Amino acid sequence: MMTVSRRETRALRSSDDVVRVRQAVRQWAMAQGFSLVDQTKMVTAASELARNTVDYGGGGNVLLEALNEGSRRGLKLTFSDQGPGIADIELALRDGYTSGSGLGLGLGGARRLTNEFAIDSTPGGGTRVTITRWQCGDRR
Amino acid sequence: MERIPILQMGPFLLVSIQVDMHDQLAMTLQDDLTEQIVKARAKGVVIDISSLEVVDSFIGRILGNMAAMARVLDAETVVVGMQPAVAITLVELGLSLPGIRTALNIEKGMALLRHKLDAGGHRC
Numbered sequence: 001m002m003t004v005s006r007r008e009t010r011a012l013r014s015s016d017d018v019v020r021v022r023q024a025v026r027q028w029a030m031a032q033g034f035s036l037v038d039q040t041k042m043v044t045a046a047s048e049l050a051r052n053t054v055d056y057g058g059g060g061n062v063l064l065e066a067l068n069e070g071s072r073r074g075l076k077l078t079f080s081d082q083g084p085g086i087a088d089i090e091l092a093l094r095d096g097y098t099s100g101s102g103l104g105l106g107l108g109g110a111r112r113l114t115n116e117f118a119i120d121s122t123p124g125g126g127t128r129v130t131i132t133r134w135q136c137g138d139r140r
Numbered sequence: 141m142e143r144i145p146i147l148q149m150g151p152f153l154l155v156s157i158q159v160d161m162h163d164q165l166a167m168t169l170q171d172d173l174t175e176q177i178v179k180a181r182a183k184g185v186v187i188d189i190s191s192l193e194v195v196d197s198f199i200g201r202i203l204g205n206m207a208a209m210a211r212v213l214d215a216e217t218v219v220v221g222m223q224p225a226v227a228i229t230l231v232e233l234g235l236s237l238p239g240i241r242t243a244l245n246i247e248k249g250m251a252l253l254r255h256k257l258d259a260g261g262h263r264c
């Protein structure tokens with residue numbers, strides 16, 4: 001059975017918040033026993049999604065959840081905003097696609113860097129991106 | 141205003157990024173570096189990222205922009221000290237830092253630049 005041992009919401013309004021969320025994710029990943037590489041992958045994915053929330057979603061928040069399932073431990077992050085949403089999710093996920101001035105690697109990169117990835121977005125209805133990574137890169 | 145220092149070492153500039161940069165700081169660094177390359181007539185730039193525990197696509201873009209601007213001003217850029225965990229993560233992120241040379245540490249980065257300068261400053 002999967003349980004959530006800790007849960008916390010953080011605001012994402014500015015570039016400073018992105019830095020703070022990176023630091024929080026690092027601490028949580030460490031506390032969950034992630035290796036240095038696993039921590040770095042999760043923090044990098046979080047940084048990409050946090051920036052998208054601020055830059056494209058007009059700000060929002062991230063829910064951090066520490067997961068326990070038997071002996072394995074994971075970290076789940078849910079980024080939510082009430083921004084314009086994403087009309088074409090497949091296009092947005094494509095490497096190199098950006099509607100701004102980015103490198104277009106954030107969504108695709110976050111998907112590759114995590115074990116579970118989901119986007120829920122409707123034009124005008126905001127965006128929610130959820131990522132989960134398990135300790136030791138355990139892919140079930 | 142908070143700034144990342146740029147040191148001059150002979151014909152080269154050394155930038156040590158030691159903080160988790162927020163966007164404004166990164167943009168300021170980009171502008172400062174361009175200005176310094178011109179002012180010092182620098183022939184090369186070493187960017188030390190050994191303190192960076194995370195390099196995301198935003199920082200990757202800033203590094204790429206700095207290298208591209210340096211190139212236009214006829215200066216080579218070498219990024220040094222990338223942590224192994226960061227390097228592994230960059231591959232999965234899909235960021236290849238095209239056109240950026242890397243070296244193990246500041247010393248090796250400087251040696252690389254010096255070698256190029258001695259060779260006549262031509263890029264090969």
Ligand SMILES: Nc1ncnc2c1ncn2[C@@H]1O[C@H](COP(=O)(O)OP(=O)(O)O)[C@@H](O)[C@H]1O
Nearest residue numbers: 052056057092098099102103104105106107127
């Ligand atoms: N939270 C969001 N709200 C609205 N659009 C988004 C959001 N996140 C991503 N997008 C869209 O998806 C595109 C790709 O995002 P990403 O892969 O992170 O690349 P980049 O940030 O470099 O543009 C963005 O340019 C934007 O159009």
Ligand SMILES: [Mg+2]
Nearest residue numbers: 048052102106
């Ligand atoms: Mg992005």
